[in-house]
Amino acid sequence: MDPPxxxxxxxxxxxxxxxxAAEPISVxxxxxxxxxxxxxxxxxxxxxxxxxxxxxxxxxxGPFSPRQHKTxxxxxxxxxxxxxxxxxxxxxxxxxxxxxxxxxxxxxxSDPPVVSVCYLAPVRPAQCNDQDGAVWRSWYAYxxxxxWRRGKPRCLTEIIEPHLEAWTGPAHCEARVPREALNRTQxxxxxxxxxxxxxxxxxxxxxxxxxLEAGLVGEPAENGDGGHVLAEWRQxxxxxHPLLGDHARVLASAIGELRRSVKCEPVIFExxxxxxxxxxxxxxxxxxxxxxxxxxNFRRLVEGGGLVEPTGEHRFRTGGRPxxxxxxxxxxxxxxxxxxVRIKAGRG
Amino acid sequence: MDPPxxxxxxxxxxxxxxxxAAEPISVxxxxxxxxxxxxxxxxxxxxxxxxxxxxxxxxxxGPFSPRQHKTxxxxxxxxxxxxxxxxxxxxxxxxxxxxxxxxxxxxxxSDPPVVSVCYLAPVRPAQCNDQDGAVWRSWYAYxxxxxWRRGKPRCLTEIIEPHLEAWTGPAHCEARVPREALNRTQxxxxxxxxxxxxxxxxxxxxxxxxxLEAGLVGEPAENGDGGHVLAEWRQxxxxxHPLLGDHARVLASAIGELRRSVKCEPVIFExxxxxxxxxxxxxxxxxxxxxxxxxxNFRRLVEGGGLVEPTGEHRFRTGGRPxxxxxxxxxxxxxxxxxxVRIKAGRG
DNA sequence: TCAAAAGTGTTATCCTTACACCCATGT
DNA sequence: ACATGGGTGTAAGGATAACACTTTTGA
Numbered sequence: 026m027d028p029p030x031x032x033x034x035x036x037x038x039x040x041x042x043x044x045x046a047a048e049p050i051s052v053x054x055x056x057x058x059x060x061x062x063x064x065x066x067x068x069x070x071x072x073x074x075x076x077x078x079x080x081x082x083x084x085x086x087g088p089f090s091p092r093q094h095k096t097x098x099x100x101x102x103x104x105x106x107x108x109x110x111x112x113x114x115x116x117x118x119x120x121x122x123x124x125x126x127x128x129x130x131x132x133x134x135s136d137p138p139v140v141s142v143c144y145l146a147p148v149r150p151a152q153c154n155d156q157d158g159a160v161w162r163s164w165y166a167y168x169x170x171x172x173w174r175r176g177k178p179r180c181l182t183e184i185i186e187p188h189l190e191a192w193t194g195p196a197h198c199e200a201r202v203p204r205e206a207l208n209r210t211q212x213x214x215x216x217x218x219x220x221x222x223x224x225x226x227x228x229x230x231x232x233x234x235x236x237l238e239a240g241l242v243g244e245p246a247e248n249g250d251g252g253h254v255l256a257e258w259r260q261x262x263x264x265x266h267p268l269l270g271d272h273a274r275v276l277a278s279a280i281g282e283l284r285r286s287v288k289c290e291p292v293i294f295e296x297x298x299x300x301x302x303x304x305x306x307x308x309x310x311x312x313x314x315x316x317x318x319x320x321x322n323f324r325r326l327v328e329g330g331g332l333v334e335p336t337g338e339h340r341f342r343t344g345g346r347p348x349x350x351x352x353x354x355x356x357x358x359x360x361x362x363x364x365x366v367r368i369k370a371g372r373g
Numbered sequence: 374m375d376p377p378x379x380x381x382x383x384x385x386x387x388x389x390x391x392x393x394a395a396e397p398i399s400v401x402x403x404x405x406x407x408x409x410x411x412x413x414x415x416x417x418x419x420x421x422x423x424x425x426x427x428x429x430x431x432x433x434x435g436p437f438s439p440r441q442h443k444t445x446x447x448x449x450x451x452x453x454x455x456x457x458x459x460x461x462x463x464x465x466x467x468x469x470x471x472x473x474x475x476x477x478x479x480x481x482x483s484d485p486p487v488v489s490v491c492y493l494a495p496v497r498p499a500q501c502n503d504q505d506g507a508v509w510r511s512w513y514a515y516x517x518x519x520x521w522r523r524g525k526p527r528c529l530t531e532i533i534e535p536h537l538e539a540w541t542g543p544a545h546c547e548a549r550v551p552r553e554a555l556n557r558t559q560x561x562x563x564x565x566x567x568x569x570x571x572x573x574x575x576x577x578x579x580x581x582x583x584x585l586e587a588g589l590v591g592e593p594a595e596n597g598d599g600g601h602v603l604a605e606w607r608q609x610x611x612x613x614h615p616l617l618g619d620h621a622r623v624l625a626s627a628i629g630e631l632r633r634s635v636k637c638e639p640v641i642f643e644x645x646x647x648x649x650x651x652x653x654x655x656x657x658x659x660x661x662x663x664x665x666x667x668x669x670n671f672r673r674l675v676e677g678g679g680l681v682e683p684t685g686e687h688r689f690r691t692g693g694r695p696x697x698x699x700x701x702x703x704x705x706x707x708x709x710x711x712x713x714v715r716i717k718a719g720r721g
Numbered sequence: 722t723c724a725a726a727a728g729t730g731t732t733a734t735c736c737t738t739a740c741a742c743c744c745a746t747g748t
Numbered sequence: 749a750c751a752t753g754g755g756t757g758t759a760a761g762g763a764t765a766a767c768a769c770t771t772t773t774g775a
Contacts, residue, residue, distance in 0.1 A: 048399070048436065048437075048438045048439070048440060049397030049398060049399060050397060050398060050399070050400045050437070050439065051396070051397060051398070052398045052400065052488050088396065089396075089398065089488070090396045091396070091398065091471065092396060095471070096471055097469065097470075097471055097488070118468055118469060120466055121445065121466060121469045121490045122445075123439065123443070123444055123445055140400050140437070140488070140490070142469045142488070211707065214707050215706060215707060222707055222708060223708075223709070223710055225710045227710075302753095302754085303754085303755095304753070304754075320738090320739080321755075321756090322738070322739085324754090324755080325737090326737085341746075341747095342747080343746080343747095343752085343753060343754080344746085344747075344751085344752050344753055345744095345745070345746060345747080345751080345752040345754060346744060346752085346753060346754045346755080347745070347746065347753095347754080348753075348754055348755090349754085349755090358563060359559065359562050359563055359570055360570060361571070362571055362573045362575075650726095650727090651727085652726070652727080667765090668765085668766080668767095669727090669728080669729090670764065670765065670766080672727090672728080673764085689773075689774090690773085690774075691725085691726060691727080691773080691774095692724085692725050692726055692773085692774075693724080693725045693726025693771095693772070693773060693774080694725085694726060694727040694728075694771060694772035694773050695727080695772070695773065696726075696727060696728090697727085697728090
């Protein structure tokens with residue numbers, strides 16, 4: 026807990042001491058590259074071909090090297106291009122974590138401590154085809170409980186809820202503080218909308234971390250991870266098939282952030298091709314936000330809100346009447362504050 | 374632009390190479406500690422007592438040392454406690470930057486490259502008194518153009534707008550691409566609400582960076598900074614009196630983030646004492662969001678929204694009739710999504 | 722007494738939800 | 749013909765912005 030000696034010495038003027046006195050650390054960069062292909066929300070992963078287990082992979086990532094790249098973002102783009110061939114559009118920082126490795130955690134140990142800066146990078150469907158090193162997977166392969174496109178997912182009612190309920194419950198107060206149980210109950214209520222609370226699609230990370238603690242997802246714990254989790258909680262089937270290690274946390278944060286920002290910024294259009302029909306736009310929003318929430322009002326909101334403008338062209342072969350094609354009206358950026366796809370849940 | 378050799382070699386499996394191969398970097402932490410005292414929004418700065426110039430200072434900051442602290446946040450709390458004596462409540466990451474020093478930029482050079490993780494930390498008014506090493510200053514001392522509490526600030530109309538308008542204008546096309554000018558015009562429109570665009574109180578950082586580029590704020594440039602700014606743009610009086618160096622950018626981001634989150638999360642209550650009157654709450658919101666926007670409807674929204682509950686007590690000596698005291702109803706966290714102080718501008 | 726703030730009540734307006742219905746295409 | 753998606757209109761309901769007015773204190 027004590028600071029290194031040289032800091033204490035030079036403490037009085039209270040200014041930060043020169044940075045070169047500090048302990049050197051490796052800084053990592055990693056990217057959750059998200060896209061929507063068809064009606065499926067996808068993420069780009071780099072397969073771990075060396076490994077046997079099918080399904081293993083990692084987000085594109087690499088170390089930040091100030092000698093090579095002036096900015097964090099430049100470094101990120103470099104590694105993404107190198108590992109996946111994808112040229113990123115806009116990116117945004119999601120969070121910065123300590124010790125955020127991929128699925129290889131155990132082997133890499135953490136002797137060289139790492140700080141990872143995590144990015145969200147939406148790309149268009151055209152970018153979303155397997156190429157070079159990249160493989161695209163559905164988000165919902167990693168987080169099936171987040172998929173509300175066809176109503177409440179079954180894995181929630183059938184597996185997660187009962188197990189979490191039990192994991193929380195006061196039945197296990199043995200040597201545990203009641204405060205702990207209370208915290209769990211509260212966290213469960215907030216994250217998984219128990220007792221009349223509303224499901225908040227943005228709380229992706231909170232849900233993932235709860236499931237991780239409860240042992241319902243994550244790496245099989247061959248070496249008991251401290252014994253804090255009772256044996257019985259190891260019984261339920263693991264839900265999260267493909268493995269991402271700590272990168273799953275990053276993906277969860279990125280999805281949460283995307284869901285958040287879709288509502289108040291025009292990010293969806295970074296996921297759309299240049300021209301699109303309103304139906305396609307709606308499907309994309311639904312793929313991201315989960316619940317299939319709206320109806321024809323969606324069209325009115327989007328068009329009336331000045332977010333898009335018709336190109337004059339039409340798309341045929343839509344399965345019905347030909348649809349007008351639209352493009353994003355980038356002028357909204359100049360006109361309106363918070364031009365997102367504001368939406369309240371409806372009943373289809 | 375080429376990656377270090379060992380990366381190219383181990384490229385094919387496309388997995389991230391072990392982190393210890395990476396270049397070691399110093400990781401810094403710094404905190405924009407924000408509070409509202411009376412009607413004034415304040416930030417904690419650490420004065421640079423060594424220096425002559427009155428007004429110099431820096432945000433509390435220090436290097437992250439994984440040997441000392443397991444998490445970034447623990448390190449942050451340590452340095453803040455050390456330098457200011459303040460015990461932080463909740464904190465949130467705002468951004469991570471490369472080379473973010475305080476006002477000492479020039480001397481520290483950047484030979485040991487630094488990545489800084491920047492935090493926003495709201496604290497209650499009780500914490501907001503000068504103690505130990507901390508000094509509290511109004512935000513608006515640094516960013517007077519952000520202060521819309523008494524209507525549009527004069528420095529905007531009288532100084533900033535004319536100079537920026539000129540700085541943008543096509544008058545200076547000499548050896549400059551028109552695209553550059555267009556970008557400037559657009560950025561000006563967005564950031565400073567030119568031509569019918571609405572003032573967006575959240576774009577604090579965009580405004581600061583524009584002013585910085587235009588030479589209206591920032592350190593006096595004794596050593597021409599590359600000659601990209603014409604001499605005439607050096608004439609306008611500097612607006613930003615106290616100096617923070619790169620930390621000003623951090624402060625701007627933090628203010629923007631706070632303004633953003635006040636509207637959709639119950640962060641204001643982290644800035645309030647345990648009990649308060651609705652008027653005090655309103656004043657606090659106004660101190661942050663700038664425009665004095667609402668009216669008695671504010672009370673209805675806040676109370677009706679279930680954000681607060683009366684304690685039963687009253688406060689006398691309010692300047693008028695005694696006011697009911699309220700406390701934050703922390704249950705909203707369980708009930709509602711996005712429980713912020715949603716507000717639209719009004720006319721007083 | 723007045724100024725300042727605390728409160729209460731009411732109305733007009735807008736926004737959005739929800740429903741109903743017609744249009745055009747491909748199978 | 750019909751299923752599917754495209755597209756228009758409108759009525760009911762809720763939220764809130766705006767206004768008017770009363771109450772209670774301190775100076």
